[in-house]
Amino acid sequence: MPADATTTTGAGDLSAARKALQDVPHEPGAPKPDPILVADDIVRQFGGLTAVDVKHFEVQRGVITALIGPNGAGKTTFFNLLTGFDRPSSGSWAFNGTSLNKVAAYKVSRMGMVRTFQLTKVLSKLTVIENMRVGATKQRGEGLFSAMFAPLWRSQESANTKRADALLERFLLIKKREDFAGSLSGGQRKLLEMARALMADPELVMLDEPMAGVNPALKQSLLGHVKSLRDEGRTVLFVEHDMDMVRDISDWVVVMAQGQIVAEGPPDSVMSNQSVIDAYLGSHHDQDISEDLEEKILAEAQAEIDHEEDHRG
Numbered sequence: 001m002p003a004d005a006t007t008t009t010g011a012g013d014l015s016a017a018r019k020a021l022q023d024v025p026h027e028p029g030a031p032k033p034d035p036i037l038v039a040d041d042i043v044r045q046f047g048g049l050t051a052v053d054v055k056h057f058e059v060q061r062g063v064i065t066a067l068i069g070p071n072g073a074g075k076t077t078f079f080n081l082l083t084g085f086d087r088p089s090s091g092s093w094a095f096n097g098t099s100l101n102k103v104a105a106y107k108v109s110r111m112g113m114v115r116t117f118q119l120t121k122v123l124s125k126l127t128v129i130e131n132m133r134v135g136a137t138k139q140r141g142e143g144l145f146s147a148m149f150a151p152l153w154r155s156q157e158s159a160n161t162k163r164a165d166a167l168l169e170r171f172l173l174i175k176k177r178e179d180f181a182g183s184l185s186g187g188q189r190k191l192l193e194m195a196r197a198l199m200a201d202p203e204l205v206m207l208d209e210p211m212a213g214v215n216p217a218l219k220q221s222l223l224g225h226v227k228s229l230r231d232e233g234r235t236v237l238f239v240e241h242d243m244d245m246v247r248d249i250s251d252w253v254v255v256m257a258q259g260q261i262v263a264e265g266p267p268d269s270v271m272s273n274q275s276v277i278d279a280y281l282g283s284h285h286d287q288d289i290s291e292d293l294e295e296k297i298l299a300e301a302q303a304e305i306d307h308e309e310d311h312r313g
């Protein structure tokens with residue numbers, strides 16, 4: 001289990017992460033010694049298009065894994081499937097040995113697997129501290145039974161506020177506490193999303209393009225924050241186009257192209273692989289995801305937030 005989210009010391013570190021992966025074969029779908037997430041035969045079709053067709057995928061616990069690939073490779077769709085924001089046409093996957101088939105997104109995050117979004121504007125109409133409260137999924141006050149114990153619930157509420165403030169300090173957002181998230185810069189929103197995700201004290205943090213829209217000054221600090229997640233014992237899986245970031249912080253890199261996993265290995269080995277370079281540079285362009293998809297994902301994220309708020313009464 002990870003250390004408390006507000007601390008930055010823990011069991012994991014770079015050398016331990018690399019050591020854990022040293023005997024893993026550099027091939028698609030390679031089994032890992034201690035997988036936290038395992039997926040099999042995941043297929044997602046949109047009409048005639050097969051967006052995801054992943055035979056086997058494992059994420060090693062306690063390391064930083066990058067998921068890279070050209071635009072349209074299926075990375076975000078795969079993220080959406082794994083986290084319950086979309087349903088596959090077929091396939092099965094498990095987190096810590098527990099099947100996630102048919103598990104709703106908000107329950108997935110409660111189980112300890114939390115994701116951030118490529119686009120963060122869902123947060124804009126709430127203040128920074130309200131965003132943090134939305135992220136606290138482990139409240140005792142949620143069940144009918146525990147709702148009978150109002151004082152207990154209130155103590156949890158104040159613990160949540162303390163936790164939120166400590167995370168805002170850690171992510172350098174405490175001065176923005178009462179500001180609307182919409183007034184934050186792109187980089188600050190990414191930090192807020194990460195801080196918000198940590199409210200749930202997740203074991204696995206999934207980041208969808210954490211560097212997109214972040215100015216160079218904030219990039220270093222964001223890199224440090226992602227490393228600190230691993231160093232406190234969490235597992236990180238992130239989608240990213242910024243190859244400097246991938247090279248700098250990943251312990252393991254998984255490459256997707258046309259819905260499939262086509263290569264895996266440590267960053268140096270994968271990024272010097274000529275077929276990966278060709279696949280990546282051959283079809284990489286700077287377009288973002290389509291507006292329809294963007295709206296769909298935002299609507300689903302909003303639904304998750306509304307659901308959490310309903311639970312809170």
Ligand SMILES: Nc1ncnc2c1ncn2[C@@H]1O[C@H](COP(=O)(O)OP(=O)(O)OP(=O)(O)O)[C@@H](O)[C@H]1O
Pocket residue numbers: 046049051069070071072073074075076077078287288289290293296
């Ligand atoms: N809801 C949808 N309806 C129709 N097609 C979709 C939908 N979602 C994704 N797709 C298509 O599936 C394919 C994979 O898209 P996806 O966004 O998962 O790729 P990606 O690797 O995340 O790309 P990027 O790096 O640009 O974010 C694309 O061809 C995309 O147009």
